[in-house]
Amino acid sequence: MSKEIVVAVAGNPNTGKTTFVNAIAGTRLKVGNWPGVTVEKKEARLEVGDVKVRLVDLPGTYSLSPFSTEEIIARDFLVKERPDVVLNVVDATNLERNLYLTLQLIETGRPVVLVLNMYDEALKRGLRIEVEKLEKLLGIPVVPTVAVKGEGVREALETAVRIAGSVAKLDGHVSYGEEVEKAISEVEDWLLKKGSAVLGKYPTRWLAIKLLEGDQKVSEETGIRELPDLPMVKHLLSAHGELGEVLAEVRYGIASGIVRESVHKEDARPDLSEKLDRLFLNRYLGLPVFMAMMWLLFKLAFDLSSPFVDWLDGLVAGAFTETLAWGLYKLSAPEWFQSLVLDGIVAGVGTVAVFLPVIFAMMFLITFLEGSGYLARAAFVMDRAMHTVGLHGKSFIPLLLGFGCNVPAVYATRVLESRRDRVLTAFLAPLMSCGARLPVYVLFAGAFFGSRAGTVIWSLYMVGIGAALLLGAILQRLLFRGEATFFVMELPPYRLPRAKYLLVHTWEKTRHFVVKAGTYILAMSIAVWFLFHLPPGAKGLEESYLGRLSKAVAPVFSPLGFGNWEAAASLVTGFLAKEVVVSTMGEIYGLSSAEEDEIPQEFPSHSWGEVFKGLPLAFVEAGRNLLAGLYPVSLEPDEAEASLLSRIREVFTPLSAYAFMVFVLLYVPCMVVLAAFYMEFRSLRLTGLMLISHFALAYGLTYFLYQAGKLLGYGG
Amino acid sequence: MKLSEVSPGMKVKIIRLGQGFPALRKRLLDMGVLSGEPITVERVAPLGDPLEVKIKGYRLSLRKEEADEILVEVVS
Ligand SMILES: Nc1nc2c(ncn2[C@@H]2O[C@H](COP(=O)(O)OP(=O)(O)O)[C@@H](O)[C@H]2O)c(=O)[nH]1
Ligand SMILES: [Mg+2]
Numbered sequence: 001m002s003k004e005i006v007v008a009v010a011g012n013p014n015t016g017k018t019t020f021v022n023a024i025a026g027t028r029l030k031v032g033n034w035p036g037v038t039v040e041k042k043e044a045r046l047e048v049g050d051v052k053v054r055l056v057d058l059p060g061t062y063s064l065s066p067f068s069t070e071e072i073i074a075r076d077f078l079v080k081e082r083p084d085v086v087l088n089v090v091d092a093t094n095l096e097r098n099l100y101l102t103l104q105l106i107e108t109g110r111p112v113v114l115v116l117n118m119y120d121e122a123l124k125r126g127l128r129i130e131v132e133k134l135e136k137l138l139g140i141p142v143v144p145t146v147a148v149k150g151e152g153v154r155e156a157l158e159t160a161v162r163i164a165g166s167v168a169k170l171d172g173h174v175s176y177g178e179e180v181e182k183a184i185s186e187v188e189d190w191l192l193k194k195g196s197a198v199l200g201k202y203p204t205r206w207l208a209i210k211l212l213e214g215d216q217k218v219s220e221e222t223g224i225r226e227l228p229d230l231p232m233v234k235h236l237l238s239a240h241g242e243l244g245e246v247l248a249e250v251r252y253g254i255a256s257g258i259v260r261e262s263v264h265k266e267d268a269r270p271d272l273s274e275k276l277d278r279l280f281l282n283r284y285l286g287l288p289v290f291m292a293m294m295w296l297l298f299k300l301a302f303d304l305s306s307p308f309v310d311w312l313d314g315l316v317a318g319a320f321t322e323t324l325a326w327g328l329y330k331l332s333a334p335e336w337f338q339s340l341v342l343d344g345i346v347a348g349v350g351t352v353a354v355f356l357p358v359i360f361a362m363m364f365l366i367t368f369l370e371g372s373g374y375l376a377r378a379a380f381v382m383d384r385a386m387h388t389v390g391l392h393g394k395s396f397i398p399l400l401l402g403f404g405c406n407v408p409a410v411y412a413t414r415v416l417e418s419r420r421d422r423v424l425t426a427f428l429a430p431l432m433s434c435g436a437r438l439p440v441y442v443l444f445a446g447a448f449f450g451s452r453a454g455t456v457i458w459s460l461y462m463v464g465i466g467a468a469l470l471l472g473a474i475l476q477r478l479l480f481r482g483e484a485t486f487f488v489m490e491l492p493p494y495r496l497p498r499a500k501y502l503l504v505h506t507w508e509k510t511r512h513f514v515v516k517a518g519t520y521i522l523a524m525s526i527a528v529w530f531l532f533h534l535p536p537g538a539k540g541l542e543e544s545y546l547g548r549l550s551k552a553v554a555p556v557f558s559p560l561g562f563g564n565w566e567a568a569a570s571l572v573t574g575f576l577a578k579e580v581v582v583s584t585m586g587e588i589y590g591l592s593s594a595e596e597d598e599i600p601q602e603f604p605s606h607s608w609g610e611v612f613k614g615l616p617l618a619f620v621e622a623g624r625n626l627l628a629g630l631y632p633v634s635l636e637p638d639e640a641e642a643s644l645l646s647r648i649r650e651v652f653t654p655l656s657a658y659a660f661m662v663f664v665l666l667y668v669p670c671m672v673v674l675a676a677f678y679m680e681f682r683s684l685r686l687t688g689l690m691l692i693s694h695f696a697l698a699y700g701l702t703y704f705l706y707q708a709g710k711l712l713g714y715g716g
Numbered sequence: 717m718k719l720s721e722v723s724p725g726m727k728v729k730i731i732r733l734g735q736g737f738p739a740l741r742k743r744l745l746d747m748g749v750l751s752g753e754p755i756t757v758e759r760v761a762p763l764g765d766p767l768e769v770k771i772k773g774y775r776l777s778l779r780k781e782e783a784d785e786i787l788v789e790v791v792s
Contacts, residue, residue: 063746067739094774097748245733248745249752256772273775277759277768286762380777384763387779393766486740486782487766488747491775 004045004052005164006081007157010074010105011089012098013060013417014373014492016117018042019147020089021057022504024157031508033682034059034073040414048161055157056083062097064104066217069419078108079202084164087156089115092122092129092144093493095263099255100248102138106174109203111163112140115156119144121493126266133262139174148498176250179232183243184208186230198222212243273373273493280377290381293374294400299626301362302404302435307621308357311614316350319611322604329601336536340529348525351577352518355407355672356510362401362408363509364502366415369397371497375415376489383487389469390476392416392487395425399468402432403461406669410676411509420480426677427475427690430669431468433461436578440664443582447645448654456658463701464665471697479689513676520675528576541588546572560663560699561656561706571663577670589647655714659706666698717790720767720783722757727791729754734785741785748772749786 011017022029025044034041042057058077059070066072078086088105090098105112114134116122122129135142141159145152175181187208191199198207198221210218211227219225227233240246280289321342328338369375375394383393394415402409409429416422441460445453531546538544542565550568557563557571570584652660668691669677678687722728730753733741748771749755758768758775766779 063742065742065746067742096772097774100746100748244742245745245750249750252748252750252772277775281759281761281768283759283762376777380761380766380768381763383779384761384765387765486737486743487777487779488740488743488782489777490747491768491777 004054005084005161006054006056007085007087007160007164008056008058008077008083008110009087009089010058010078010101011060011115012062012091012101014490015060015089015091015098016147017057017060017089018505019501020087020115020117020145020153020156021055022501023147023150023153025055029508031512039069039073039419048158051161053157053161061101063101064108066215068417070417072217075108078105078110079206083110085160086110086112087115087160088112089117089147092116092118093125093127095129096252096255096259099138099258100251103174103251103254106138106140107206107209109206111166113156113160113163114138114140114142115152116142116144117147119152120146120149125271128264128266130262130264134258137258137262148501174254176247176254179236180212180246180250183212183230183232183236186232187211187227190228190230198224209247213247214242214244271493276494277377277491280374281380286381290378293378294397297365297369297397298400298404301365301401301408302358303625304622305357305361306625307618309354311611311618312353312356313350314614315611316346316353319604319607321346322607326601326603336533339533340526343532344526344529345522347529348522351525351672352514352521355405355513358405359408359411359513360506360510362412363506366397366412367502367505368497370415371495371501373492373494376491379489380491387487389472391425391428391472392418392421392485395421398425398429399432402429402434404435406430406432406434406673407676410673410680411513413680418485420485423681423686424472424475424480426680427693428468428472430673430690430694431464431471431666433464433665434578436670437665439579439582440574441661443585443644444648444652444657444661447648448652448657456661460661460665463662467666467697467701471693475693512679516679517672517675520678521672524671524675525576528573531572541569557663559707560702561659562652562663564651566651567660571667574664575668575671577672578664581664585648586644589644655706655709659702659709662705663698663702666701667695668698669694717788718784719755719757719769719786719788720780722788724757724759727754727756728788729791731787731789734787736785740782744782744786747776749776754791755786755788 009017009021021042021044025046028044028046030043032041032043033039039059044055046053046055056077058074061068061071061074064071064075064078066075077083086105086108088102090102102112102114116129116131116134119129129144131142131144141163143152143156143159145156147153176184184205185208188204191204191208202218202222207218207222211222211224212233236243236246279285282289324346325338325342328341333341366375369378375397378397379393381393382396386393386395395413397415398409398412401412406429409432410426413422413426413429416425437460438457441457442453445456449456531549532541532544534545538547541547546569547565550565550572554563554565554568557568566585566588569588570581573584574581648657668674674687674691677690678684681687719728719730730749730751732751733744733749735741753771755769755771758770760767761777766777767783768775768777769783770776
């Protein structure tokens with residue numbers, strides 16, 4: 001068997017790279033991260049004839065400059081790992097800017113195939129591209145493709161395999177012009193004479209060009225800080241000051257020359273994007289339209305998925321659990337084992353399951369927004385507001401989704417390009433008060449604030465936003481001091497994404513959540529089960545490890561107004577999911593006695609019947625939710641809670657109840673958010689920092705609130 | 717004058733880029749914002765910032781503070 005060849009796929013963002021790679025690899029695509037960084041890495045292994053191919057998708061970049069993480073990854077891979085061939089996906093409707101990268105790819109010395117994608121759109125816009133001429137001018141093979149239809153995709157891959165490993169020849173097709181070429185060869189000669197050890201690591205011509213450009217990263221890596229006195233280099237430097245701009249100008253000059261000769265505009269068609277932008281980016285209508293779109297996004301993401309959340313919850317907690325309980329009973333498994341399986345493992349599986357519809361819906365919508373081109377417009381409209389607090393216009397979307405659920409919010413930070421913005425936004429998103437906190441507010445605000453409960457709950461949402469502003473300001477000073485950020489962003493043409501593209505992308509992400517984050521969530525659920533149920537023979541929660549732990553830490557919370565162990569215990573379990581705070585309190589106060597479910601004596605066929613009947617109903621309900629307004633939130637406590645209310649009134653005062661709610665809002669993101677965050681950023685340091693900073697912020701704010709309240713005489 | 721001072725619809729040409737922020741400068745160069753290049757401001761965002769410009773046949777948005785770094789002159 002022949003050896004495996006490595007094919008790298010590179011190109012500008014929005015050129016159809018993802019579509020192209022999916023069209024080739026389909027389900028064989030594996031998604032991971034580049035080592036140590038937060039950038040997604042996609043790979044697939046396939047066979048072309050009898051050649052084994054490893055396809056690696058490089059991050060979308062405009063250039064191979066050493067500034068953004070994406071650009072560094074792409075160029076390190078090209079220069080250091082030396083793929084056997086590069087497939088350069090370009091947007092045929094915007095060839096000039098795309099060729100700027102192509103020229104840099106050719107510079108790396110790897111064989112390159114130009115994948116002329118969006119060929120259908122180019123034709124529609126009346127562009128006639130002379131493919132053969134383009135091949136001649138660039139000196140590389142060119143394959144027109146329509147990735148969404150899979151046209152030309154196979155041919156592109158076969159061409160790549162054919163020229164793989166061949167020595168890229170720069171036979172004067174792409175020349176930087178007399179003066180610059182002379183300077184390049186001067187540096188090359190000097191390098192060869194110097195016989196430096198770094199020579200083996202880089203293609204010589206590439207290295208010479210980078211040194212001329214004054215590339216900082218290359219200087220650092222090679223230790224070559226200055227060029228010697230070379231006549232042409234000196235001449236150019238004295239004429240231009242620095243050569244970065246000269247080389248950019250030369251490359252663009254070549255690109256526009258090539259476009260002028262090989263692309264002909266037959267007739268100017270009206271541009272649909274221009275018309276749409278007149279509405280979407282309108283001075284007066286832009287903002288209202290944006291609000292409407294965001295409202296729709298939120299509604300679709302959460303209302304549409306909520307019936308399915310309930311259905312899955314019913315499936316796992318009902319039929320599935322009952323069946324397992326019945327099975328375990330038949331096998332006469334020991335009671336502790338039944339409890340571990342049912343309350344630990346199955347409950348953990350349930351936790352993962354109920355997030356699936358939300359993540360699926362959210363990823364679908366975000367992918368649609370991104371693929372359609374509206375996402376960039378949303379950033380354009382919102383950037384002014386977000387920039388005043390040091391964030392990017394696109395940060396608005398993850399933060400908004402956070403009000404529904406923080407987990408998809410963390411995943412939605414993917415829309416941001418720079419690592420700084422992604423990390424910052426993901427840090428702040430869990431401070432947006434999500435739906436799972438609402439039951440806690442409803443219980444406590446209902447118990448203490450009566451008719452003003454609504455106002456109190458509203459104020460908590462504001463506290464969350466305020467805390468995010470505060471933490472954001474702190475993080476920018478501590479974590480990202482002096483890190484350059486800029487907005488400079490392409491507004492891509494509007495396009496209608498295909499259903500298949502949306503589904504593949506969405507499915508990938510959802511599977512990623514189940515497999516990766518799910519493992520951690522399950523492990524944590526089991527750990528918490530042990531806290532609840534050990535040591536053996538503990539009677540009630542108070543004697544369990546959870547009770548003991550809570551008693552030990554309770555004094556820490558005294559200055560915040562709730563130094564009782566019951567509150568501490570519910571905070572510990574609130575880590576599983578914030579709404580669990582309520583059920584733990586119920587359990588501790590012995591009211592909703594710890595789910596003494598009957599062990600079913602027979603196969604629970606009735607429950608399965610419910611599940612099967614429930615699925616179509618969930619669709620109906622989702623449809624109804626779409627048409628109806630926001631789902632109503634009942635502020636009326638139900639009966640089981642009524643007795644819990646009176647117990648809570650004995651333990652808390654209005655002030656300490658408010659303090660408790662603020663604390664529950666802020667103290668830690670729930671474990672699902674934490675698992676998602678870790679899987680997205682792959683950094684224990686950042687995950688730890690998030691835990692600590694949120695906890696410190698919560699403690700500080702609550703302390704201040706409670707003590708100030710006491711001083712003002714609102715009772716202790 | 718600076719690109720940030722150009723009103724939508726005016727025809728201008730880039731004279732040079734500021735040297736203040738090397739990373740921004742490099743990004744702009746990579747995006748084709750080069751001296752000599754014609755550029756038009758298409759519109760300003762509803763909240764007054766950023767700008768949308770058209771250059772090399774595609775649309776680019778940038779903040780006013782970034783447009784401050786781009787010096788242009790009016791072409792007749
Ligand atoms: N008309 C047309 N649209 C395409 C083609 N390839 C991709 N697209 C669309 O272009 C948009 C961006 O594609 P995507 O694969 O996400 O680009 P990437 O950012 O380079 O990964 C999506 O809406 C695609 O459906 C094509 O060949 N023709
Ligand atoms: Mg993509």
